[in-house]
Amino acid sequence: MIRICGWVRLMEYVIGVDGGGSKTEAASTLINGKLMKRHISGSININAVGYEEAKRNLIEVLEMVKLEEKAKICVIGAAGLENEKNRKLIMELLNGKYAEKVILTSDAKIAYKTTQMGGGDKMILICGTGSIAYMEVNGKPLRAGGWGYLLGDEGSGFWIARKAINKILRGYDEGRQPTKLTLKIMEKLNVNKPQEIVEKVYSEMGIVDVARVAEDVAKAFEEGDEEAEEIMMEAAWELARLIKTLIKRSGIEKCEVYCSGGVFKTSNKLIEAIRRYVEAEYPNVKICRCSYRGVAGAILMAIEEAGFTVNEEVIRNLEGWANA
Known part of the structure; x- marks a missing residue:
């Protein structure tokens, strides 16, 4: 200046x-x-x-x-x-x-x-299209996850969407009637039959488009849908694993973890589930939503x-x- x-x-x-x-x-x-x-x-x-x-x-x-x-x-x-x-x-x-x-x-x-405007040890957990946990200890960066949709990104929006679509196709293979979640996702993708999802995904949709299906899964989770809950609880476990990985590597068992990214905007229950998984092992870790x-x-x-x-x-x- x-x-x-x-x-x-x-x-x-x-x-x-x-x-x-x-x-x-x-x-x-x-x-x-x-x-x-x-x-x-x-x-x-x-x-x-x-x-x-x-x-x-x-x-x-x-x-x-x-x-x-x-x-x-x-x-x-x-x-x-x-x-x-x-x-x-x-x-x-x-x-x-x-x-x-x-x-x-x-x-x-x-x-x-954005987490560094107060005292204490902090960590960021991002869950959007991809997923990653990140913190710095004495100026040294530590990360877990963030390896992309092909090799990792467990618990991410893309991962959640892929899990949900996979469930739909398995249900079709096994001759089961479409579930409430299946019908919701088919409506979003503008298809009439489960098998039409395959052509839609491979010919018309990119990574970002597929990841947007996670919004419907997260909303269904908030509404109490059991099928969505199964997927989202597994996502919570994977995201909690990222947090616990950095806690173990850093040796810091008392810190604040800030949740950021599009999936968290849709699902409060996801944050609550992550909190339970982490606090069961590390009770001095606080899980909260990112303010900025x-x-x-x-x-x-x-x-x-x-x-x-x-x-x-x-x-x-x-x-x-x-x-x-």
């Missing part, structure tokens, strides 16, 4: 980008956290949607939130950016156009940043990278627009 005769040039600003599995949210704020612009587009996870679609979505959000001049700092947190090839592609794409400095990191890192959206973490990182302290004014301004 430029200081002239003790006055701060307020129009210097930062950009934060949260690239989740299903959507990307970007915001531009002044150094004090005051929101200037915000925009949402599709996923920028190259591993999930490919480079061309990721490129279009990233350019869209940056074009929509930029101001007349370049931002001081732009922090982009997204799944898939651990991959050096993907990082290089994004840096070549941006090429200094939108900010004086661009920082690429993971969506887990920026989500974790991931983009707020990217903004916080950008403000600090610009050389400024996150003070009470910044927090107040963030609370005005970035609550989850």
